[in-house]
Amino acid sequence: MTALRLHRELTRIWASEPGWKGWFTTVNHNDLGRMFIVASIVFFVIGGVLAMLIRAQLASPRSAFMAPETYAQVFTMHGTIMMFLFAIPLIEGVAVYLLPKMLGTRDLAFPRLTAYGFWCYVLGGSLLILSLLLGIAPDSGWFMYPPLSSTLGSPGINSDFWLLGITFVEISAISAAVEITVTILRYRAPGMSLDRMPVYAWYILVVAVMILTGFPPMILGSILLELERAFGMPFFQVENGGDSLLWQHLFWLFGHPEVYIIFLPAAAVISTILPVMARTTLLGYGWVVAAAVSLGVLSFGIWVHHMFTTGIPHMGLAFFSAASTLVAVPTAVQIFAWIGTLWKGRPELHLPMLWILAFFATFVIGGLTGVMVAVVPFDWQVHDTHFVVAHLHYVLVGGFVFPMLAALYYWLPHVTGRRRFFKLGETAFWLIMVGFHITFLAVHWAGLLGQRRRTHTYDEGQGWEIINLIASIGGFVTAIGFALVILDIVVNAAVAVRGSRDPWQAGTLEWAMPTPPAAYNFASLPEIRSRDPLRDDPALPVRIARGEGWLGDASRGRRESLTVATATGEPAQVVVLPGNTGLPLLMAVTTGGIFVGMLLKLYWLVPLAALGVATLAARWAWGLGATRDEGPVEGRPGLVLALASESVDPPGWWGSLFLLLADATLLGSLLFGYAFLWTVAPNWPPPTWAEPGLLAPSLALVGAALSVTGIQLADLRLRQERGPWLGFLLGLAGSVALALAAGMVLLGTDPTAHAYNATLWVLGGFVVLHAGLAGLMTLYLTCRYAAGFVTGRRIGEARIVRLWTDYAAGTGLLALAAAWLPGAVA
Amino acid sequence: MLLGGATLIFLFVMVLLALAMRRRDAPGQASGERVWIVGLGLAFPLTVLAALLAYGLVVGERLLPRPGPGVVDVGAEGRQWDWHFTYADAPGRMTEGVLHIPAGRPVDVAITSADVIHSFWVPRLAGKLDAIPGHVNVLRIEAWVPGDYAGVSSEYNGPGYTGHDFTVRAHDEAAWADFLAGEAP
16 A cells, blocks of 8 residues: 555545534544644633733822722632643643654543543633633632631632632643553553653653642532532531641642643753754763652652741651752752763754743742742742742742743644744844743832732832833833733744754654644554654654554544554554544533532532543443454554453553542541641541441442452353343442442431531542442443443443442441540540 | 742842853763752751751740740630630720730740631741631740730631731830729720
């Protein structure tokens, strides 16, 4: 087959629907990556306009431009939008677009999940923007400390928009993290062992796992605060056994890893681009990977440094102060590895390199002021002043936005297939660089002079007027610079001349394809033997296009990709990926019903929408698999591989595993919160402990045992090609019993009485939800078996249900034990 | 001192970067992983940070409230948007917006809140400490000379935040005795 014929065949199979309909039904990472990036830039512009409003307000003393209430909404939304609607989605978008190409595969592991995440993000983000337009936006600061953000300080709907909108958006972060993890571990080009993986993939793997373990505490915090606001469960109200400090712990348990979740993708970009710009390879690949991993781990140990002024005991402060300064070490390893790489090579000063230099100058300052803030006595002075504002802007703009601009200019030729022709970018670079530093050097200074953050105005005569005016002028120069960047991108994407395939002479696989890329990425999947396959073999793109690699045969007429063994990169399975569908959008809209129902207090809508989600999820999964065995298929001439749907560990099993990791972190955070309230909150112990009795615990034990043995029996019988009915029935009965036992906890307690009772209620609710899920999955599996989808060879779905059932039983017993133990002991 | 050290490190990194960017005829091979990563990446920050941390802990320890002779106990309760101050030496006495203390003696301020989270900050006397509902945090302050010291809330607490300030008034010995005796200061 010639390259052109193969291209036509594959395009027919992989193309999105033509016209406007394609936007809503596409599941392809090429489309969705670009949609993610464009949406995040739109939110960036909105956040930027808010920043300009802030600088306009502060430009002169006693400004009457905004009332304090308006100003509160503006600074809250500026932070919220930049963190949750710009930075994280941009990271996801870049990873969605690039990862499959760098790893040498055709798409992400779960294409429909990518689309679902995107729509959740856009819908949740729109909810927040709507609140801003209506003038009822969140107004308690972007970290939403209760009691100010709870019913006491914000009786209106403002905080609900934040709690529900952001949680809705976080669905996209979790789903992206799940599929990125599975993609990196399983979907790579044959032969790409872990140590041949592009350094970008290593970084993003660390980031994805951090999202899975860092976001759940905040998601839990948002759920608890919303439960307090909506139903009066007093998690953060001190009179009834709550504690507002619990929120701070949950929030910063997320919030500090978040800083590295944002920084590491930027470091990934630098580690990828900088060696190419220096015409060499990265110095100390292993060291850099180790630094990324240790940053990921350390960042979970330092959340308390946002709480140095809350009265934490001094020994505790010493520990967290040490940990906070320690993160400077892996950061330094990376910085010096990059400078060493520049020494090793011959750096060329293209625009992406300029942005990387801007990163160095800015980020090093931000890092050093960060070390200062980690010194406790210093922090006691500058905490909540403009010094901290300037510090975090140096870190986030210098450490994230500038590298992302480097990435934008570096991969722009890949996305558009054009060479940059109009040179507005250089002018924009200088405007932003100069404007940014003027602004935030001035803001540092104002902070040292004692100007507090979040004050809507200030009086004359404190020596702040000139500084603030300078900062505002710098801010507007920066904004003009960003506008110019956007103009530059649009003009160059639309009308610049066609460029060559690999304009930077890079060595990674994303350049081994024609640009702009075809929907299927690679006409055949190359065999990888080094870290820079393209540099070692310049003829690689031609061989890929001719179909000389794996899966270079489109005759089966479906979207096929390949999974590999995690460590070695040996080819393992052929995966059939789903095609275009509007299901993800429909599912996201239905999911939105849950959040809108909560927001508008239309509580009848919530269970209705949840039922809709469950139905759609069943419909979603039903479309996979087959009712007949196909047997091994040809991966390349003469070599056969099993189909993923006929394996014991299909991608869905791996995806479930990592989703459950996030879920377990959520439960862990809940148990942490329980222990925290018990030991720290003032009004403990509660007036009465809940008595477990004998019935409910026995029911829980029997239920857990039944559900585990039931699904195990079904698994065994299926493998022996014998009827699994008894196993299904036992499993179902077990799940129902477990849910009933947890239901008795819910009925036996008044969640508004005390934070203890409220916690019991959430623990019980967690068990009911998971036992219910396990039960529904068993029912679904029964139907699938009856319809002929599940057999001894096509066992994957049974294994997935088994994983969920075991998890529900294990966490169910743990959660119920935590709920009952104090009452049983007392 | 912090600022000077930070500037030196910043200049050092920038010089390395500038040297790297200048074009050379042959790519340098001499400097490998050992110099860059083990030397500059690991050893250098570890040394600086260990020194810094020790300094921070020693200073922090000195700022801690320790029981001692002559310590005056007062209470500060933040609320939207006001401060109430109470005095252990004058039970029943409550002042709004002005905290009276004796000059030249260590004062322990027991800080708490009646509603949302606030923060007690008198920049010239000490760092800040949060006022959290249900918790009492103790901050040691000491004013060397009599006079008024400006104080502000420094944790965003709602629309009245900007104007949420107070004064610490340090008295000499005689005036302090008068205050405790209930006479207008």
